[in-house]
Amino acid sequence: MNIALNLVRIARFAAEDRAPRVRQFTDETKEYLERLEKAERSSRFEPTFQKFKIEFERLRKTSAFDPEYIDDLHTWANILTHRAKLA
Secondary structure: OHHHHHHHHHHHHHHOOOHHHHHHHHHHHHHHHHHHHHOOOOOOOHHHHHHHHHHHHHHHHOOOOOHHHHHHHHHHHHHHHHHHHHO
16 A cells, blocks of 8 residues: 555656655655565465566656656556455
8 A cells, every 4th residue: 555655646746747756755665565575465466566566667767757657657556556455
C-alpha cells in the first residue's frame, strides 16, 4: 500500500512539475520495492509484482511528466491497491 500511495504522490508532483519531489518519492518507492523483493509474496501477486518492477524502472527513468506518465502512475496505484486486497 505504501508503494501505491507513493505512486499517487509522484503523479501529483509530476502534474505540478515538481521534479525534486518526484525524485524524492521515486527513490523512497524504490526502497519499498527492494524490501518487497525480499519479502514473502503470494503466488497470486507474483505476476503483478514482476510486471510492476519492469514498469517502475521505466517510470523511474522518465523525465517528461506528460499526461501519459501521470496516467500510468495512477493506473499502477489502482492495480497495486486492488491486488493488495486480493493477496
